[in-house]
Amino acid sequence: xxxxxxxxxxxxxxxxxxxxxxxxxxxxxxxxxxxxxxxxxxxxxxxxxxxxxxxxxxxxxxxxxxxxxxxxxxxxxxxxxxxxxxxxxxxxxxxxxxxxxxxxxxxxxxxxxxxxxxxxxxxxxxxxxxxxxxxxxxxxxxxxxxxxxxxxxxxxxxxxxxxxxxxxxxxxxxxxxxxxxxxxxxxxxxxxxxxxxxxxxxxxxxxxxxxxxxxxxxxxxxxxxxxxxxxxxxxxxxxxxxxxxxxxxxxxxxxxxxxxxxxxxxxxxxxxxxxxxxxxxxxxxxxxx
Numbered sequence: 686x687x688x689x690x691x692x693x694x695x696x697x698x699x700x701x702x703x704x705x706x707x708x709x710x711x712x713x714x715x716x717x718x719x720x721x722x723x724x725x726x727x728x729x730x731x732x733x734x735x736x737x738x739x740x741x742x743x744x745x746x747x748x749x750x751x752x753x754x755x756x757x758x759x760x761x762x763x764x765x766x767x768x769x770x771x772x773x774x775x776x777x778x779x780x781x782x783x784x785x786x787x788x789x790x791x792x793x794x795x796x797x798x799x800x801x802x803x804x805x806x807x808x809x810x811x812x813x814x815x816x817x818x819x820x821x822x823x824x825x826x827x828x829x830x831x832x833x834x835x836x837x838x839x840x841x842x843x844x845x846x847x848x849x850x851x852x853x854x855x856x857x858x859x860x861x862x863x864x865x866x867x868x869x870x871x872x873x874x875x876x877x878x879x880x881x882x883x884x885x886x887x888x889x890x891x892x893x894x895x896x897x898x899x900x901x902x903x904x905x906x907x908x909x910x911x912x913x914x915x916x917x918x919x920x921x922x923x924x925x926x927x928x929x930x931x932x933x934x935x936x937x938x939x940x941x942x943x944x945x946x947x948x949x950x951x952x953x954x955x956x957x958x959x960x961x962x963x964x965x966x967x968x969x970x971x972x973x974x
Contacts, residue, residue, distance in 0.1 A: 698734035743867040753824050760817045767810045784811050839866040842961050850971045851920030859909045865961050876958045880906045882951040914950035924969035
């Protein structure tokens with residue numbers, strides 16, 4: 686509108702001097718940025734990495750599932766805290782996600798009731814868990830309503846992914862809202878790189894080994910991709926991706942299988958991207974009944 690074009694640059698992609706001690710001032714930094722900007726406009730696109738900034742609406746769509754993830758983490762922390770407090774008094778705990786209904790009826794290892802301050806603290810912690818449960822249920826209902834009645838490309842992609850067996854609302858929602866709905870991905874390499882699931886090789890002379898995955902992409906997508914990869918083996922046993930994993934990693938030990946699941950997660954993410962964007966159905970996969 687004002688005739689000004691802003692370019693947002695990833696600060697980690699700006700090259701710096703690797704000497705042990707280097708001079709750094711605001712003046713030197715400004716000269717460095719102007720020099721690199723000239724190189725960028727003169728035809729050196731790889732001189733730095735330009736950040737793709739989402740619009741306000743695209744960023745706003747990512748708030749619901751991120752808030753749900755925070756609430757679930759907070760609930761888990763509270764439950765574990767209560768279980769730990771009770772375990773110190775010799776109170777046998779049930780499942781991790783279940784809290785006592787009546788704190789006053791609990792007895793310590795010698796049959797005595799809980800100390801007064803501890804009992805009141807446990808009650809307050811249980812009240813916080815109950816409050817978080819209410820918020821989680823409210824957000825779940827809101828997400829289901831949006832998925833049932835929402836329009837637009839994002840919700841269409843979510844419904845499309847959910848047709849596959851092994852893909853639920855949680856994974857489909859994160860894949861679309863964090864990645865597919867607003868990123869203009871063109872190649873398979875871009876899909877792997879943006880999730881941080883690509884390998885990081887290290888080679889110097891005769892020394893050559895892998896440093897693991899880069900973990901330089903979207904952590905929400907990377908976490909759900911690995912989780913869904915384990916479920917894909919169970920719910921899609923006839924797919925080509927499952928058969929590939931079983932042939933290459935299925936007969937190895939636990940360490941080999943865990944490494945293989947990362948490779949499967951990357952391949953599965955690419956397959957889901959092709960299915961969502963280009964209607965390429967994953968080979969051998971099955972739809973929900």
